[in-house]
Amino acid sequence: MWRRCQRLFYARPPQTPRLCPTPPVAGPSLSLPGAARTYTPPTGGFEINLDHRKLKTPQAKLFTVPSEALAIAVATEWDSQQDTIKSYTMHLTTLCNTVLDNPSQRNKDQLIRAAVKFLETDTVCYRVEEPAGLVELQKNKWDPMIEWAEKRYNVEIGSSTSILGPNIPARTKDTFTSHLASYNTWALQGIEYAIAQLKSLILSMGVIDRHIPVEKAVLLSRLEEEYQIQRWGNVEWAHDYDLYELRARTAAGTLFAHLCSESSTVKHKLLQD
Amino acid sequence: MASLGSPLRTLRSLLRELRYVSAQAGRPYRDMAAYQHLREAFRAHRITSEKLCRAQHELHFQAATYLCLLRSVREHLALHQAYHARGERSTEEAAGLVGLKLPQQPGGKGWDP
Numbered sequence: 001m002w003r004r005c006q007r008l009f010y011a012r013p014p015q016t017p018r019l020c021p022t023p024p025v026a027g028p029s030l031s032l033p034g035a036a037r038t039y040t041p042p043t044g045g046f047e048i049n050l051d052h053r054k055l056k057t058p059q060a061k062l063f064t065v066p067s068e069a070l071a072i073a074v075a076t077e078w079d080s081q082q083d084t085i086k087s088y089t090m091h092l093t094t095l096c097n098t099v100l101d102n103p104s105q106r107n108k109d110q111l112i113r114a115a116v117k118f119l120e121t122d123t124v125c126y127r128v129e130e131p132a133g134l135v136e137l138q139k140n141k142w143d144p145m146i147e148w149a150e151k152r153y154n155v156e157i158g159s160s161t162s163i164l165g166p167n168i169p170a171r172t173k174d175t176f177t178s179h180l181a182s183y184n185t186w187a188l189q190g191i192e193y194a195i196a197q198l199k200s201l202i203l204s205m206g207v208i209d210r211h212i213p214v215e216k217a218v219l220l221s222r223l224e225e226e227y228q229i230q231r232w233g234n235v236e237w238a239h240d241y242d243l244y245e246l247r248a249r250t251a252a253g254t255l256f257a258h259l260c261s262e263s264s265t266v267k268h269k270l271l272q273d
Numbered sequence: 274m275a276s277l278g279s280p281l282r283t284l285r286s287l288l289r290e291l292r293y294v295s296a297q298a299g300r301p302y303r304d305m306a307a308y309q310h311l312r313e314a315f316r317a318h319r320i321t322s323e324k325l326c327r328a329q330h331e332l333h334f335q336a337a338t339y340l341c342l343l344r345s346v347r348e349h350l351a352l353h354q355a356y357h358a359r360g361e362r363s364t365e366e367a368a369g370l371v372g373l374k375l376p377q378q379p380g381g382k383g384w385d386p
Contacts, residue, residue: 037306038306068310069310069314072307073307073339075306075307076291076294076305076307079295079297079298079300079305080294081297082297086350089346089349089350091346210331210334213277213334213337213338213341214337214341215341236352236356237352237356237357240348240352241349241352241353241356244345244346244348244352245345245349248342248345248349251338251339251345252342254338255335255338255339255342258331258334258338259335262331
């Protein structure tokens with residue numbers, strides 16, 4: 001998925017002492033946000049203000065999110081930028097921009113179709129035949145996930161060692177399609193992002209349903225790499241780099257999905273005396 | 274089910290991550306909206322009448338996911354700065370790796386650099 005945030009890429013010149021009460025803003029570049037604040041307009045939804053200017057998406061639409069917790073998280077992301085805007089660290093912001101702009105013009109059905117398509121090439125269904133250690137590891141770690149998914153959704157998913165992958169019956173795909181259709185577009189974008197990162201529908205469903213934490217899902221997705229790392233050693237600038245990036249993206253996707261699909265009510269109960 | 278650990282631990286780690294973020298922003302972390310929101314959310318859902326509270330587990334899971342996000346973004350950025358941020362060496366540095374020096378050419382090189 002290509003995220004476009006070109007207008008946010010401007011580097012800021014070194015900080016000069018502030019003699020004027022408002023920070024100098026030069027041209028189209030985005031000055032370093034002094035305080036990213038969330039703001040509730042009367043129409044509902046939440047906006048982000050950076051230095052008293054409203055945040056906009058790359059296609060110049062107003063940046064509005066439906067959930068307050070999400071807006072606070074986006075504001076925190078902007079607050080953590082120092083000197084330069086590193087938009088590859090702002091995963092929640094890019095996800096919001098994708099939903100608001102929809103640059104690839106995808107409607108809900110196309111999103112669901114893309115998500116369910118991953119089931120045919122799901123990571124946990126693809127098994128190797130050798131080396132024996134890896135076969136054992138895959139059996140011990142991935143089989144419980146498949147069993148959980150089969151039980152939870154009442155479907156059949158197998159695992160296979162052939163190059164074509166498992167044979168997924170159409171009823172399974174229909175079940176997942178109707179389950180995913182119950183989420184709104186915002187949450188669905190987050191789910192589809194998580195699936196694309198983990199390369200597995202089953203693991204993403206495990207995280208979305210709060211069955212496994214994000215770290216474990218990433219570990220299961222990278223099982224073969226972890227096996228090779230244990231065998232041959234860890235290379236920090238490649239393995240850890242990819243691990244943290246994958247964790248960040250998956251966590252962003254699932255958090256986005258959860259925040260956009262929840263509604264909380266607080267019911268106060270009086271103490272009975 | 275997910276073994277997330279204790280909610281207190283998650284909360285303390287989250288506050289630690291927020292302190293890192295506020296160090297970047299230059300403001301005390303208690304001013305941040307995220308701190309207020311977390312504090313209220315953890316307090317509001319602490320006491321319920323049910324033994325196995327699904328909402329509590331959902332909130333804890335969300336907090337743990339946010340913690341994972343903040344932590345991995347920070348670590349990823351640190352690794353990037355350490356290993357991948359420097360760019361290519363200049364010609365002088367590359368020559369200096371093997372102990373050579375570029376020739377001085379006061380008249381100019383004769384071709385475009």
